[in-house]
Amino acid sequence: MSAPTAPSIAGAPAATAGRAATRARRGPASRRRGLKRVGWVLLFLLPSAIPLIAFVLVPMVGSAWVSLHRWNLISGMEWVGLDNYAKLLGDPTTRKVFGNTLMYIAGYLPLVYVGGLGLALLLNQAFRGRSFFRAAYFLPVVTSWVVVALVWQWLLNPGNGLVNQVLGAIGLPEPGWWTDPTWALPSVILASAWKDLGFVMVILLAGLQAIPGDVMEAARMDGANAWQRFRSITLPLLSPSTFFVVVISLVNGFQVFDQVYVMTGGGPSGASQVVVGQIYDLTFRYGRAGEASALSWLLFALILGVTAFQLHGQKRWVNHA
Amino acid sequence: MPDITTTRLARRGLLYLVVALGAVAMLFPFLWTVITSITPGGTLSSGPSLVVEDPTLDAYRELFGVMPVWRIVGNSFGIAVATTLLQLVTSSMAAYAFARLPFRGRNVVFAVYLATLMIPLQVLVVPLFIEMTRLQLNDTYFALLAPTIASAFGVFLLKQAMEGVPRELDEAATIDGAGHLRIFTTIMLPLVRPSLATLAVFAFMSSWNSFLWPLVVIRSPELMTLPLGLATLRGQFTTEWDVVMAGSVVSIIPIALLYIVAQRHIIAGMAHTGLK
Numbered sequence: 001m002s003a004p005t006a007p008s009i010a011g012a013p014a015a016t017a018g019r020a021a022t023r024a025r026r027g028p029a030s031r032r033r034g035l036k037r038v039g040w041v042l043l044f045l046l047p048s049a050i051p052l053i054a055f056v057l058v059p060m061v062g063s064a065w066v067s068l069h070r071w072n073l074i075s076g077m078e079w080v081g082l083d084n085y086a087k088l089l090g091d092p093t094t095r096k097v098f099g100n101t102l103m104y105i106a107g108y109l110p111l112v113y114v115g116g117l118g119l120a121l122l123l124n125q126a127f128r129g130r131s132f133f134r135a136a137y138f139l140p141v142v143t144s145w146v147v148v149a150l151v152w153q154w155l156l157n158p159g160n161g162l163v164n165q166v167l168g169a170i171g172l173p174e175p176g177w178w179t180d181p182t183w184a185l186p187s188v189i190l191a192s193a194w195k196d197l198g199f200v201m202v203i204l205l206a207g208l209q210a211i212p213g214d215v216m217e218a219a220r221m222d223g224a225n226a227w228q229r230f231r232s233i234t235l236p237l238l239s240p241s242t243f244f245v246v247v248i249s250l251v252n253g254f255q256v257f258d259q260v261y262v263m264t265g266g267g268p269s270g271a272s273q274v275v276v277g278q279i280y281d282l283t284f285r286y287g288r289a290g291e292a293s294a295l296s297w298l299l300f301a302l303i304l305g306v307t308a309f310q311l312h313g314q315k316r317w318v319n320h321a
Numbered sequence: 322m323p324d325i326t327t328t329r330l331a332r333r334g335l336l337y338l339v340v341a342l343g344a345v346a347m348l349f350p351f352l353w354t355v356i357t358s359i360t361p362g363g364t365l366s367s368g369p370s371l372v373v374e375d376p377t378l379d380a381y382r383e384l385f386g387v388m389p390v391w392r393i394v395g396n397s398f399g400i401a402v403a404t405t406l407l408q409l410v411t412s413s414m415a416a417y418a419f420a421r422l423p424f425r426g427r428n429v430v431f432a433v434y435l436a437t438l439m440i441p442l443q444v445l446v447v448p449l450f451i452e453m454t455r456l457q458l459n460d461t462y463f464a465l466l467a468p469t470i471a472s473a474f475g476v477f478l479l480k481q482a483m484e485g486v487p488r489e490l491d492e493a494a495t496i497d498g499a500g501h502l503r504i505f506t507t508i509m510l511p512l513v514r515p516s517l518a519t520l521a522v523f524a525f526m527s528s529w530n531s532f533l534w535p536l537v538v539i540r541s542p543e544l545m546t547l548p549l550g551l552a553t554l555r556g557q558f559t560t561e562w563d564v565v566m567a568g569s570v571v572s573i574i575p576i577a578l579l580y581i582v583a584q585r586h587i588i589a590g591m592a593h594t595g596l597k
Contacts, residue, residue: 037424040501044418045430048411048471055468056437059448066448073451122340127333135584136344139351142580142587144530146548147569150555151350154357154562160364162353198347199591206592255441258532262552276443276533283447284537296444304439 067293074287084294094295096270097278098302100185104274105253107189108196113245115193116200121234123201124208134205138198145195145258152191153178153263181271184264188272192259200245207241208234239318247310254303275299351573354566363563380563381571387557387564388550389543390571397529397546398575400462404469404528405521412475412520413513417505419476420483421491431480438473442534450537464538465546469528475520478594482516483509519590522583529576547572 067084069077088094123134140148155162156177164174178187211234219229235242257276260266266273266281273281275295282292352371357363359376384390418424419431449468450459458464490512491504499507510517532548539545545553554568580587 037422041418041422041424044414044422044501044505048415048434048476049430051411051467051470052434052437052473055449055452055470056440056445057433059445059452060440062448062451063445066451119343122336122343125336127336133340133344134588135581137347138584138588139577139580140347141591142526142576143573144532144548144576146530146532146551147572150551150565150569151354153555154566155350155353157562194347194350202588202592203594251441255443257443258548261532261536262555279443279446280533280537283450289447289451292447296447300440300444303441307439 063293063296066289067297069290071289072287073283073289077290080290084291085298088291088294088298093270093278094298097273097275100272101254101256101274103185104189104192104256105250107186108192108253109246109249111189111193112196112200112249113242115197116204116245117238119197119201120204120208121230124205134202137201140195141198143195146262148191148195149188149259149262152187152194156187156190178264178272179268181268184268184272188256188259188263191263192256195259196249200249203245204238204241207238211237236319243310243314243318247307250306250310251303254299254306354569354573358563358566358570360563363561363566380561380567383561383564384554384567384571388554388568390550390568392543393545393547393550394571394575396462396544397572400465400546401525401528403466405524407466407470408472408475408524409517409521411471413479413510413517414505415471415476416479416483417501417509419480420486421504421509422501434473434476438477442468446533446537449534453538459538460540460544462544465535465544468534469524469531472520472524475524478520479513479516482513486512515593518586519593522587522590523594525579526576526587 066077068079068081070080070084071077119137123130123137156164158164158174158176158179161177164177167174175183177183215233215237216229219233224232255276256274257280260272260274260277261280264272266277276299279292279295279299282288282295356371356373358380359378360373361375361377361379363380415434419427419434445468453459453464453467458467486509490508491499494504494508529546530548531546532552535546535549536552539549542550542553551565551568551572555565
């Protein structure tokens, strides 16, 4: 990031001189030049600033305002102060949906990271057909969540789904998957990991390719075996990519919705309900917009806190090659 | 020394085996979707099989009968293309202002842009819905588009790229009498093309796949996008898996074709975002 407020920064001499001149003598000519510059800034910024203000900042303020009211979206709003927050914090359902969201992340992240790392290591080797396999593994990434969720709902269909038919044929138990409270969340995790495996693979592959070959060669010369090279070189030098994957997965994990909504609808009886699903239900099923907004802010605070914590802890375990 | 080549061959064989098994695991669900969609009634009577005895397109006929499928595919495409173009224009212009136009408070304004990057759409869904209701824009194309006209991510990505362009280039152009618009369109944009492509990929895919916002704001079947249409279809035909899978096939085909054509750019663009 540059520091445009510091006039001594090299690289913008003309502009800096212009600003100094504006300050020195406020003659009509320089004022006209100043206005002209403001005009340019507005011309370039407004196309993005107007939508961001209208559709991000205004709703944000609106959301904070709504969160302090009781409101069913139809009749008048009633000021309740921080009651919605207090109510949510004391409600076991809130604990349940945050707990499920954390469980989702706890199941999803190791699965997708270990799987993605394995694939990246495999596909980092030179062999014929490598780009075909990279493309194949990546295909689920471009497919929409709704399709993935529907296809997996069908594959994991407790009655005549393919997975249970295969499990039954080889004499294994056939779980009720998304209809069984124990298996509902694991079903969602399985589908999610399957979809995102290719994305994690690509990020880690890019990280692997950034590792200098001579470092690896030197270790090999010194007699380090494959496992030692992986432990002491690959993993540490992969830490920036790992960091990126973890941050993105956590932020996305807290926002998980589509696959839950389609596969289980949060059920059975709330067993797989996540925070965003609860926000949606509170608003559009129960007409409790105030509580939904308060829940949104709790979620946002949590995401912000976790991200800040990670950025803070980044120095401790991320090595930049 | 035969063992070196033997272990090498064995290793190569094992590598192929593992990679191929993985590919089957990744591609099989797609294949199964197609198989289910052409199976009469959606269920194979004799257990899972890759061969369909009496393949039929009945499910597709039924699908096109209950939904304005072409219209829905068109909506998805139109909205995704519009989102992509708008984001490319708005983001690149803002990026140019932050990279090349010094103005008072630029850091503060940029920080506000970055802050909006942190806010998930999920947090905004309720107030955005209310805003759209107030503006009487619910159930319109504009409402679908509104939250994604500008992208803080795009501004950030392109600003980084533009700061990498040597200043000598635009200073020389300034001396030659070029204005900002000219520098922007004839020097900057061509030089940051890879980043523009990355942004385009992200914008298109996230619009094509977005679900929560269309779910909230769209009611009319004619205005639905594919993910929404599919989810509604599931609601109508909980047990008719052949119809649901036919819908899935229809919605996978366009994005899969696009993916096959632009595969290298899509993967490179994704990889690029992780390398900051």
